[in-house]
Amino acid sequence: MKILMIGNSPKVHGGISAVIRQIREYDWKSEGIRMVFIPTFRGGCNTQKLLYFVWAYCRIVWTMVVFKPDIVYMHMSHHGSFDRKNAVHRLCRMFRIPDIIHLHGSEFVRWYGECSAKKAEKIRKLLRECGCMIVLGQEYNRQIHEIEQASRTVILNNAVIVPQIHTEWKECLQVLFLGVLIKRKGVSDLLDAIRLLKERGKLKSVHFVIAGSGPEEEALKKQAEDTSITDAVSFVGWIEGEKKMRLLAKSHILVLPSYNEGLPVAILEAMSYGMPVVASAVGDVPEAVIHGYNGYLIKPGDTGELANDLEKMMDREHFLKLSENARQLVIDKFSDKQYFHTLTELFFRTEKRKRL
Incomplete structure (x- = not known):
């Protein structure tokens, strides 16, 4: 089977690129699949983005004519991503793919x-x-069917490889945020929660690492300075690859106080190391973070509750219990083996329907 995959350039930061990288690195030849990847989006000004897509579009047309893929597999989000994928979808209709x-x-x-x-x-x-719409969880599936009842959806949770390394308790805990520094990620709320912990005298045994970059970075650094919490917070920029793995291995708790999410890969990666998670109860996050079992769920913007839950995790016995549960949940529900098995079956089912 031949598959043409379309999505972001590997140079684009974010969870979508991490998923695409994971899929590209899989041994598809062992499944009898030959996969070709064409990126359709890269950062830059609007003119650069348009020219990049025009060039990609021409490559896609050429690939459809010469490579003759059995399936076109696209990664889509919203705004411009929809417009680009909709244009490719029209090509698929034209070529009957x-x-x-x-x-x-x-x-x-x-x-x-x-x-x-x-x-x-x-x-x-x-x-x-479209032949099939992959969604990240039950809540997302419900929302898509509210928009269009006739959509053909398949639920496929994000997944990760479980490392051999397991986070261990230390007297000084490292709390990690991983992600793009934009408003919807709620990092300003995290800094406010850190301020509350400082007022309670709870920062002696914890340090916070903000790993990410984006348009809010300078404003967030200024907020940390203005609230006198710079000694407790480190901004380390965008981290990926081996550096990210080392950072995860050294950290103990993940915090993600977002206002909108699907099912972030960062949460699953952290849990795979045995890190408890404090996250907002948005999107399909509750499928991975079970309140009081492997972490805590908060309402977006509730900085008081965020501070309270982080403080609870500073108890050694409680932390160890949440940590063990976090790792086991990834093994049971979010393993890469099940993920690729489901995706492979979907490819072959779709190709079979084409032949009928």
């Missing part, structure tokens, strides 16, 4: 609600016409 769309964008539903009636109909049409 079934397409599978892997929907990642945590703000897709909100974005849909803000679209014009004309744009909303285009979105519903794509949801109806």
Whole structure:
């Protein structure tokens, strides 16, 4: 079977790129699949983005003619990502190639609600016409069917490889944030919670690491200075690859106080090391973080509760219990073996329907 996969350039930061990298690194030849990847998006000004997509579009047309893929597998979020994938979807219809769309964008539903009636109909049409829509969890699945009942969805949770390394308790805990520094990630709320912990005298046994970059970075650093918490917080920039693995191995707790999410890979990566998680109860996060079992769920923006839950984890026995549960949940529910088995079956089912 031949598959053409389409998504972000590997140079783009974020969870979608991490998923694409994971898929590209899998041994598809062992499954009898030959996969070709064409990126359609890279950062830059609008003109650069447009030119990059035009060049990618030409490559896609050439690949459809010469490579003759059995399936086109696309990674999509919202805004411009939808427009690009919708254009490729029209090509798939023209060449009679079934397409599978892997929907990642945590703000897709909100974005849909803000679209014009004309744009909303285009979105519903794509949801109806594509061969299959992969969603990240039960909540996301429900929301997509509210938009378009006729959409053919398959739930596929993100997954990770479980490392041999397991986080261990230390008297000074390292709390980690991983992600792009944008407003919806709630990092400003995290800094406010750190301020509350300082007022309670609870920062002697904990240090916070903000691993990420983005448009909010300078404002967040200024907030840390203004609230006199710079001694307790380190901004280390964007981390990936081996550096990220080493950072995860040295950390003890993950915090993700977002206002919108799907099912972040960062949460699963942290849990695979045995890190308890404090995260907002948004999107499909509750499928991975069970309140009081392997971490805590908070309401977005509730900095008081965020500080309270972080303080609870400073107890050794409680931390160890949450840590063990976090790692076991990843092994049971979010292993890469099950992930690729499900994805492979989906590819072959889709290809079989094409032949019928």
